[in-house]
Amino acid sequence: MSYAKQLLDTYPRDVNLDADLLAATIDALSDCAQACIADADDDLSEQNIAEMVKCIRLCLDCADVCAATLGVTSRQTEYDANVTRPLLEACVATCKSCRDECERHAQMHEHCRVCAEACRRCEQACNELLAAME
Amino acid sequence: MSYAKQLLDTYPRDVNLDADLLAATIDALSDCAQACIADADDDLSEQNIAEMVKCIRLCLDCADVCAATLGVTSRQTEYDANVTRPLLEACVATCKSCRDECERHAQMHEHCRVCAEACRRCEQACNELLAAME
Amino acid sequence: MSYAKQLLDTYPRDVNLDADLLAATIDALSDCAQACIADADDDLSEQNIAEMVKCIRLCLDCADVCAATLGVTSRQTEYDANVTRPLLEACVATCKSCRDECERHAQMHEHCRVCAEACRRCEQACNELLAAME
Amino acid sequence: MSYAKQLLDTYPRDVNLDADLLAATIDALSDCAQACIADADDDLSEQNIAEMVKCIRLCLDCADVCAATLGVTSRQTEYDANVTRPLLEACVATCKSCRDECERHAQMHEHCRVCAEACRRCEQACNELLAAME
Numbered sequence: 001m002s003y004a005k006q007l008l009d010t011y012p013r014d015v016n017l018d019a020d021l022l023a024a025t026i027d028a029l030s031d032c033a034q035a036c037i038a039d040a041d042d043d044l045s046e047q048n049i050a051e052m053v054k055c056i057r058l059c060l061d062c063a064d065v066c067a068a069t070l071g072v073t074s075r076q077t078e079y080d081a082n083v084t085r086p087l088l089e090a091c092v093a094t095c096k097s098c099r100d101e102c103e104r105h106a107q108m109h110e111h112c113r114v115c116a117e118a119c120r121r122c123e124q125a126c127n128e129l130l131a132a133m134e
Numbered sequence: 135m136s137y138a139k140q141l142l143d144t145y146p147r148d149v150n151l152d153a154d155l156l157a158a159t160i161d162a163l164s165d166c167a168q169a170c171i172a173d174a175d176d177d178l179s180e181q182n183i184a185e186m187v188k189c190i191r192l193c194l195d196c197a198d199v200c201a202a203t204l205g206v207t208s209r210q211t212e213y214d215a216n217v218t219r220p221l222l223e224a225c226v227a228t229c230k231s232c233r234d235e236c237e238r239h240a241q242m243h244e245h246c247r248v249c250a251e252a253c254r255r256c257e258q259a260c261n262e263l264l265a266a267m268e
Numbered sequence: 269m270s271y272a273k274q275l276l277d278t279y280p281r282d283v284n285l286d287a288d289l290l291a292a293t294i295d296a297l298s299d300c301a302q303a304c305i306a307d308a309d310d311d312l313s314e315q316n317i318a319e320m321v322k323c324i325r326l327c328l329d330c331a332d333v334c335a336a337t338l339g340v341t342s343r344q345t346e347y348d349a350n351v352t353r354p355l356l357e358a359c360v361a362t363c364k365s366c367r368d369e370c371e372r373h374a375q376m377h378e379h380c381r382v383c384a385e386a387c388r389r390c391e392q393a394c395n396e397l398l399a400a401m402e
Numbered sequence: 403m404s405y406a407k408q409l410l411d412t413y414p415r416d417v418n419l420d421a422d423l424l425a426a427t428i429d430a431l432s433d434c435a436q437a438c439i440a441d442a443d444d445d446l447s448e449q450n451i452a453e454m455v456k457c458i459r460l461c462l463d464c465a466d467v468c469a470a471t472l473g474v475t476s477r478q479t480e481y482d483a484n485v486t487r488p489l490l491e492a493c494v495a496t497c498k499s500c501r502d503e504c505e506r507h508a509q510m511h512e513h514c515r516v517c518a519e520a521c522r523r524c525e526q527a528c529n530e531l532l533a534a535m536e
Contacts, residue, residue: 003299003386007306010379012313030298031271034342038275040462041343044455045280053446054212060442060462061206061217067335068202072195074302075309078188083195086227090220097217111278118271137433137520141440144513146447164432165405168476172409174328175477178321179414187312194308194328201469208436209443245412252405322480329474329485336470340463346456351463354495358488365485 002027004074016079018132021125026073028118028125029091033066035118036098042111055101055112062098065091066122073129085133088126095123136161138208150213152266159259160207163225166256167200170232173249180243189235189246196232199225200256207263219267222260229257270295272342284347286400293393294341297359300390301334304366307383314377323369323380330366333359334390341397353401356394363391404429406476418481420534423527428475430520430527431493435468437520438500444513457503457514464500467493468524475531487535490528497525 005023008015015022040059043052069091072084099119106113139157142149149156174193177186203225206218233253240247273291276283283290308327311320337359340352367387374381407425410417417424442461445454471493474486501521508515 003303003382004306006382007303007310007379010377010382011306011310012377012379026302030302034294034298034338035271035275037339037342038272038279041345041459042275042279044458045345049451049455053451056446057209057212057443058214058217060209061214064202064205065217065221068198070302071198071305074305075191075194077309077313078191080192080195080231083192083199083224083228083231086220086224087199090217090224093220094217097214109278109280111275111280114271114274114278137437137516138440140516141437141444141513144511144516145440145444146511146513160436164436168428168432168472169405169409171473171476172406172413175325175479176409176413178324179479183317183321187317190312191309204436205439208439211443211447243412243414245409245414248405248408248412325477325480326482326485328477329482332470332473333485333489336466339466343459343462346459348460348463348499351460351467351492351496351499354488354492355467358485358492361488362485365482 004030007074008076011076013076015076017129021129021132022073025125025129026070028122029066029070029073032095032118032122033063033070035115036060036063036066039102039111039115042109046109052105055105058094058098058101059115062094062119065094069126081133085130088130092123092126092130095119095126099123138164142210145210147210149210151263155263155266156207159263160204162256162259163200163204163207166229166252167197167204169249169252170194170197170200173236173245176243176245186239189239192228192232192235193249196228196253199228203260215267219264222264226257226260226264229253229260233257272298276344279344281344283344285397289397289400290341293397294338296390296393297334297338297341300363300386301331301338303383303386304328304331304334307370307379310377310379320373323373326362326366326369327383330362330387333362337394349401353398356398360391360394360398363387363394367391406432409476410478413478415478417478419531423531423534424475427527427531428472430524431468431472431475434497434520434524435465435472437517438462438465438468441504441513441517444511448511454507457507460496460500460503461517464496464521467496471528483535487532490532494525494528494532497521497528501525
């Protein structure tokens with residue numbers, strides 16, 4: 001069981017959203033943030049670095065947005081949908097832009113394939129959490 | 135002149151948005167992120183801490199979202215409005231929630247008044263940048 | 269297999285440190301950063317919040333330091349031991365301070381017990397990586 | 403007056419370190435974090451990007467470490483020198499590595515000259531704060 005799930009299970013009040021779904025989203029955000037940091041660095045080591053600039057940039061953006069979304073969704077106390085919802089929407093959009101670009105390089109660079117998968121899973125998890133907030 | 139403005143002035147390509155407006159937004163994001171971290175900590179030192187919980191939570195959220203928005207808006211290369219726009223919108227919403235709560239404590243706690251001002255200026259700067267993107 | 273390990277396995281050059289050890293450290297940093305964010309929030313929901321202030325503060329510090337260390341250790345390209353080593357040492361010290369405080373509350377608050385475990389594992393992983401750098 | 407100084411002036415307890423020195427350090431950390439994010443992006447837009455890889459990497463590291471140090475030094479409540487001191491030392495080391503590399507490109511790239519200046523000021527401010535902690 002992930003730490004995210006353990007911390008939700010030991011939260012002293014009621015959790016505002018479905019705990020399993022929330023824990024899965026937090027884990028996907030954590031994975032995606034790290035994968036994007038690592039993929040940007042992998043790109044920096046490639047021979048065709050000039051063609052990887054857009055990928056590096058979007059990976060850095062995606063890492064930043066996932067980290068912020070991880071923080072906000074990890075906080076249960078005094079939950080505020082006005083904060084959580086637009087941030088999840090921004091996170092979905094960023095993961096999508098990053099994934100699209102990573103997929104363009106996935107055939108040539110295996111690390112971009114891995115990062116695209118982390119982005120897709122994060123995008124999906126954020127979308128499911130948004131749907132559960134309706 | 136702020137470092138943000140100096141770095142935009144020495145950017146090797148054309149800047150995607152109005153450089154003065156962008157630099158002002160980056161500086162406001164930087165100020166707001168720091169003010170929110172500090173205000174959350176100030177709240178932790180107050181006698182009536184139990185009443186400050188919502189303020190602490192929103193300050194932590196606001197610091198995270200401003201830091202991510204600072205990162206994304208500081209990057210000019212391969213600009214992607216699909217990433218920048220929803221994040222600026224999320225940042226406006228978060229600054230607003232945080233400011234509303236800080237203002238509730240502004241009479242009693244001077245640090246909340248200062249933080250509310252940083253949030254208001256950041257909210258306004260992000261809104262102006264969004265308007266310039268139309 | 270974690271994304272950290274997959275990204276190291278697909279890194280286009282040689283990895284500077286033992287890849288298994290490095291991936292385990294990155295995962296422990298990621299877990300600890302999230303656990304500390306969540307535990308600080310759990311503390312904010314407790315009845316005895318006034319007694320949890322030190323724990324909240326150290327959890328916020330530990331989350332920040334682990335996130336920075338995660339970033340630096342995730343980058344393989346142009347590895348610089350002058351940056352990595354003192355940061356790992358700072359991370360070990362921060363995890364230790366945070367764990368000590370969480371353990372003081374572990375009997376009363378299960379979430380502090382979980383967070384203390386995440387800190388202990390992260391401290392240990394960073395120490396092993398430091399030892400491998402000798 | 404910077405927000406950092408205003409927040410320290412309105413802190414409800416005594417500040418643990420000299421408030422002017424601390425505020426100057428927080429401002430220098432904030433400037434350096436942003437300058438490093440922007441300079442890494444500027445490097446990505448240069449023709450000779452393959453020669454800028456080390457600079458990009460160190461700028462990303464420096465931004466991460468400065469952001470964490472900004473968080474820790476902005477928190478006054480339950481001050482713990484065991485956390486603050488090694489992190490400031492890590493920050494000094496990171497700023498130095500980043501500055502050295504930026505200075506190598508300062509003649510060719512004006513943005514690297516600006517970033518090197520932000521790093522030098524941050525390094526100096528952290529060193530002064532460390533000296534004041536003796």
